[in-house]
Amino acid sequence: xxxASVPNDTIFHPSTFILLGIPGMRDQHIWAAIxxxxxxxxxxxxxxxxxxxxMKERTLHEPMYLFLCLLSITDLVLCSTTLPKMLTIFWLxxxxxxxxxxxxxxxxxxxxxxxxxxxxxxxxxxxxxxICHPLHYASILNAMVIGKIGLACVVRGLxxxxxxxxLIERLPFCGHHIIPHTYCEHMSIAKLACASIRPxxxxxxxxxxxxxxMDVVLIATSYxxxxxxxxxxxxxxxxxxxxxxxxxxxxxxxxxxxxxxxxFFTHRFGQQVPPHVHIVLANLYLLVxxxxxxxxxxxxxxxxxxxxxxxxxxRR
Numbered sequence: 001x002x003x004a005s006v007p008n009d010t011i012f013h014p015s016t017f018i019l020l021g022i023p024g025m026r027d028q029h030i031w032a033a034i035x036x037x038x039x040x041x042x043x044x045x046x047x048x049x050x051x052x053x054x055m056k057e058r059t060l061h062e063p064m065y066l067f068l069c070l071l072s073i074t075d076l077v078l079c080s081t082t083l084p085k086m087l088t089i090f091w092l093x094x095x096x097x098x099x100x101x102x103x104x105x106x107x108x109x110x111x112x113x114x115x116x117x118x119x120x121x122x123x124x125x126x127x128x129x130x131i132c133h134p135l136h137y138a139s140i141l142n143a144m145v146i147g148k149i150g151l152a153c154v155v156r157g158l159x160x161x162x163x164x165x166x167l168i169e170r171l172p173f174c175g176h177h178i179i180p181h182t183y184c185e186h187m188s189i190a191k192l193a194c195a196s197i198r199p200x201x202x203x204x205x206x207x208x209x210x211x212x213x214m215d216v217v218l219i220a221t222s223y224x225x226x227x228x229x230x231x232x233x234x235x236x237x238x239x240x241x242x243x244x245x246x247x248x249x250x251x252x253x254x255x256x257x258x259x260x261x262x263x264f265f266t267h268r269f270g271q272q273v274p275p276h277v278h279i280v281l282a283n284l285y286l287l288v289x290x291x292x293x294x295x296x297x298x299x300x301x302x303x304x305x306x307x308x309x310x311x312x313x314x315r316r
Contacts, residue, residue, distance in 0.1 A: 013169075014177040017102045017189070021089045023180045023275040033090035036283065039291040040083040046294030047072040053307050060303060063141040064130070067123045068297050068304075070150050074116040075290035081108045082183040082286055089182060102184040107165055109185055109286070113260065114157035114207075116289075117215045120253060122149050123297075124222035127249075131242070132229045160207050167200045181279055187267035201268055208264045216257055223250060248296045252289060259285035 021029055050072045054060045085105070088094040097105070130137050164186045174194035181188045190200040223246055230242040263282040266273045298304050 012172045013099055014173055014175065016096050016098050016177060017184065018095045018178045019085070019089055019097055019182060019184070020095065020178060020180045021086075021182050022279045025276050029090040033087055036083065036090075036287065037087060039287050040079055040087075043075060043079050043287065043290035043294075046298070047075045047290060049308065050294050050298040050304065051076075053304055057307055060307070063126055063137075063146055064123075064301075065304075066146050066150075067119065067126055068301075070153070071116065071119050071123065071293060071297065074112055074119055075293055077108070078112045078116060079287050079290040081105055081112065082283070086182045086283070097184065102179075102189065103165055103168060106168070106184040106186055106189060107161060109183065110164060111157040111161040113286070114160055114211060115153050116256070117212050118153035118156055119150075120256070121215045121219055121222075122153060124219045124249075127246075128222040128226055131226050156211075160211055163203060164200075167203060171195055171197065171200075180275055182283055185263075185282070187264075191267075204264070205268065208261070212257070212260070219253060245300065248300060252292050252296045255292065256285060256289040259288075 020026075022032060025032060051069060054065045054069045082105070085094075085097065126141060129140050133140065168186070168189055171190065171193035172195050173192050176192040176194065179188050179192065186200065186204055190197040226246060227243075230239055230246070233239050233242070259281040263278065263285065266278045299308065
């Protein structure tokens with residue numbers, strides 16, 4: 001068991017926290033890090049390539065690709081907020097994180113997750129307009145509108161997540177500083193407190209259901225309308241391509257939201273869920289989508305696929 005002394009003047013707020021990694025799998029940490037590290041490298045290379053191609057090619061400066069650019073940025077930040085520290089825990093046994101560092105990591109994890117959720121909603125709306133209202137696409141989604149949508153995605157995340165920091169700051173910890181997790185998230189920190197965390201629980205559920213939950217409902221509605229429009233297409237080949245594209249998008253969206261909601265509700269109602277199962281799934285929703293998104297949204301798109309091929313073949 002990892003231990004650390006806690007000075008008397010840090011009883012209210014400890015100077016450091018200790019991240020244990022995956023409970024029950026301490027002996028397998030060095031091996032568990034390999035697939036996590038592989039997915040992280042794939043996320044960095046994939047999203048970095050998408051960003052480079054879109055920024056370099058002026059012909060790709062269109063709404064769909066600009067949203068994809070924003071998604072790649074959020075993916076890079078999302079996985080980079082947790083993976084480097086996780087790897088130092090697994091490989092270097094560096095369990096300690098400062099109190100302020102832990103709150104900073106918590107803030108960025110939840111803010112970027114909320115931002116990415118909003119970006120996925122914006123991309124679903126983009127596809128809805130492109131397929132269901134193609135004649136008005138250019139007028140509805142012009143450069144100014146895209147900029148406002150991007151700004152709104154970020155601001156929304158900041159506004160809804162900042163109260164998490166205030167709710168944690170008000171809690172006394174009474175020397176409790178060991179977090180059975182690989183990174184700092186709101187409820188994993190709040191559970192260490194020696195006071196009521198009811199406000200934390202209520203606000204966390206409210207944000208999960210009213211913000212992220214609403215995103216899921218609106219995304220599902222957008223794809224439902226898209227599929228209805230696709231079924232009206234006269235060409236079976238066009239229907240097949242649209243179904244395959246939408247199906248891939250929906251699978252990635254499910255991978256993003258399903259483990260996230262599982263983690264949210266397990267913290268509050270799932271005491272019977274084995275800790276290692278909870279922690280592994282809590283890491284997957286921050287890592288698997290950033291690794292898959294470049295493949296599903298990027299390389300699966302013909303224009304980007306051709307430019308990536310030309311880039312590696314040394315041709316324009």
